[in-house]
Amino acid sequence: MGILDGKKGIIFGVANDKSIAWAIAKALSAEGMELAFTYAGEAFESRVKPLAETLGAKMVLPCDVTKDDQIAAVFEKIKNEWGALDGLVHSLAFAKKEELKGEFLNTSRDGFALALDVSAFSLVALAKGAAPLMEANGGSIITLTYYGSEKVVANYNVMGVAKAALETSAKYLAADLGPKNIRVNAISAGPVKTLAAMGITGFKAILDVVEAKAPLKRNVSLDDVAKTALYLMSGLSSGVTGEVIHVDAGFSIVGI
Ligand code: NAD
Ligand code: IMJ
Numbered sequence: 001m002g003i004l005d006g007k008k009g010i011i012f013g014v015a016n017d018k019s020i021a022w023a024i025a026k027a028l029s030a031e032g033m034e035l036a037f038t039y040a041g042e043a044f045e046s047r048v049k050p051l052a053e054t055l056g057a058k059m060v061l062p063c064d065v066t067k068d069d070q071i072a073a074v075f076e077k078i079k080n081e082w083g084a085l086d087g088l089v090h091s092l093a094f095a096k097k098e099e100l101k102g103e104f105l106n107t108s109r110d111g112f113a114l115a116l117d118v119s120a121f122s123l124v125a126l127a128k129g130a131a132p133l134m135e136a137n138g139g140s141i142i143t144l145t146y147y148g149s150e151k152v153v154a155n156y157n158v159m160g161v162a163k164a165a166l167e168t169s170a171k172y173l174a175a176d177l178g179p180k181n182i183r184v185n186a187i188s189a190g191p192v193k194t195l196a197a198m199g200i201t202g203f204k205a206i207l208d209v210v211e212a213k214a215p216l217k218r219n220v221s222l223d224d225v226a227k228t229a230l231y232l233m234s235g236l237s238s239g240v241t242g243e244v245i246h247v248d249a250g251f252s253i254v255g256i
Contacts, residue, residue, distance in 0.1 A: 001032075002030065002031035002032025002033075003031045003032070003230075003234045003235070003236070004028055004031040004032045004033035004086075004087075004230075004233060004234060005031075005032035006032070007032070007033045007034070007086040007087060007233075008033065008034045008035075008036075008082050008084070008085055008086050008087070009028055009033050009034070009035055009036070009085070009086055009087030009088065009089065009233065010035070010036045010037070010038065010059075010074070010078060010085060010087070010088050010089070010130075011024065011025045011028075011035055011036070011037050011038070011089045011091070012038050012063065012065070012088070012089060012090050012091060012092055012122075012126065013089070013090065013091030013092035013144075014037055014039065014044075014047075014048050014051060014052075014091075015039075015040075015044055015047065015048075015194075015195050016047050016051075016195060017051060018193065018194045018195060018222075019091065019194055019195065020091050020144055020189065020192065020194060020222060020225055020226075021089060021091035021092075022051060022222075023222035023223060023225060023226040024089050024091065024142075024225070024226045024229040024230075025037070025055060025089075026055070026226065027223075027226035027227060027229060027230045028087070028089075028229070028230060028233055029055040029056075031230060031234070033086075033087065033233070034056075034057075035052070035055055035057050036057060036058075036059035036060070036061065036078060036081075036082075037051075037052040037057055037059070037060045037061070038060075038061050038062065038063035038074060039060065039061075039062060039063070040062075040063065040064050040065070040092070041062075041064060042062070045060075045062070048060055058081075059077060059078070059081060061073070061074050061077060065092065065118055065122035065125065065126070066114075066117055066118060066122075068125070071125055071126065071129055072129070074129065075129035075130065075132075075133065078133060079133060082133075083133075084133050084134070084136055084137060085130055085133035085134055085139060086134065086137065086138075086139050086140070087139060087140045087141070087142070087233050088126060088127070088130045088139070088140075088141045088142070089142050089143075089229065089233075090122065090123050090126055090141065090142065090143040090144070091143070091144045092118065092119070092122065093115075093118065093119040093144075093159060093162065093163075093196060094114070094115065094118040094119060095111065095114070095115035095118075095119070095157070095158050095159050095162065096110075096111045096114060096115075098111070099111040099112075099115060099157055099158045099159075100155050100156070100157055100158075100159065100200070101155050101157075101201060102155075102157075103157075104157040104158065104160075104161075107157060107158045111158060112158055112161070115158045115159060115161070115162045116158075116161070116162050116165055119159065119162035119163065119165075119166060120162045120163075120165035120166040120169055121169075123141075123143050123166055123169050123170065123173070124169055124173065126141075127141055127173045127177065127182075127184065130182075131177055131180065131182060134177075134180065134182045135180050135182075137181075138180065138181030138182055138183075139181070139182045139183070140182075140183050140185075140232055140233045140234075140237070141170075141173070141177075141182065141183065141184045141185070142185055142186070142187065142229055142232050142233065143166060143170055143184075143185075143186045143187070144186070144187055144189055144225075145163045145166055145167050145186045145187070145188045145189075145244065146159070146160075146163055146188060146189065146191075147188060147190075147246075147248065147251070147252055148160035148163055149161075149163035149164040149166070149167055149188075150164075150252065153206075154201075154202065155200065155201055155202070166186070167186050167188075167244050170184045170185065170186045170242065170244070171184075171242045174241040174242030175242065178241055178242075183232075183237070183238075183240065183241035184241060184242065185232050185237070185240060185241060185242070185243045185244070185245065186243070186244045186245070187225060187228050187229060187232070187244075187245050187247055188244050188245065188246045188247065188248060188252070189220060189225045189247050189248065190210055190214070190219060190220040190247065190248035190249055190251055191203065191206050191207055191210060191219065191220075192219070192220060192221070192222060192225070193207075207219050210248075210249065210251050213251060213254055214248065214249035214250050214251040214254070215249065215250030215251075215253070215254065216249035216250055217249075218249055219249065220247055220248060220249050224247055224249075225247050228245055228247045232245070
């Protein structure tokens with residue numbers, strides 16, 4: 001018996017077995033949720049399919065979130081196969097590499113638009129696709145954000161602006177979808193070593209600062225993040241929407 005028995009969910013953002021989305025998928029599956037997965041571009045298909053199969057997933061669909069036709073095809077397929085949807089996990093972000101170093105002042109118009117499109121507008125587009133399938137029974141939509149939306153973090157640059165837009169988008173979506181009992185929440189995760197954190201200048205130093213300064217005196221694990229996602233997906237969080245929950249060992253509460 002799992003707390004998500006009989007529920008159906010779709011996971012956006014698995015790149016490999018280190019992805020936050022994958023940790024969340026394992027936690028949801030362990031509590032009985034049936035899952036579908038999407039991947040961004042053919043390069044990831046061969047990585048995501050074998051992982052998805054280990055959880056018994058039957059649907060593994062392409063979805064580059066900058067493409068309206070691919071988003072539409074995903075929800076058409078879900079509608080035909082399942083008829084309804086209980087959960088959606090949005091765990092994706094992208095900015096051009098050159099935007100994630102040096103000064104934010106140098107952000108290009110193109111780079112700004114792309115980062116905001118992939119990392120923030122995509123939540124709006126996916127919520128719009130999912131909502132009609134969640135209307136009958138309610139649902140839970142979860143996104144992943146980072147502290148760089150609240151405070152200046154070196155090199156995070158346009159991603160910080162995109163995450164601020166993402167968090168506020170989650171709140172406006174929560175207001176629109178609340179009357180249908182569709183909840184929308186964000187998890188603000190502390191730094192974890194995933195593909196999206198690879199090659200980030202000073203990443204190790206950031207992990208060390210968190211360990212020294214955070215109340216829990218440690219960094220967070222993928223499992224810490226996944227357990228909060230499980231709570232947000234389940235009825236345990238039935239009264240929670242429009243919230244940004246920090247899973248950061250307490251780092252963000254500390255001033256001096
Ligand atoms: P990851 O690299 O495993 O996941 C990022 C995902 O984004 C990948 O699966 C990638 O395919 C997907 N993606 C990029 N462009 C896309 C597009 N156009 N269409 C569809 N998908 C696209 O890294 P992760 O750390 O698991 O990142 C997941 C989420 O967690 C991101 O939103 C990230 O900002 C957030 N986050 C990460 C950290 C961290 O330290 N790793 C901390 C807080 C929040
Ligand atoms: C990313 C850049 C700069 C500083 C950073 C990060 N810190 C952390 C991250 C301190 C924790 C990871 N993070 C929270 C992200 O949201 C990463 C997003 C990201 C990463 C890349 C790397 C490869 C690439 N584009 C990217 N776009 C978004 O080409």
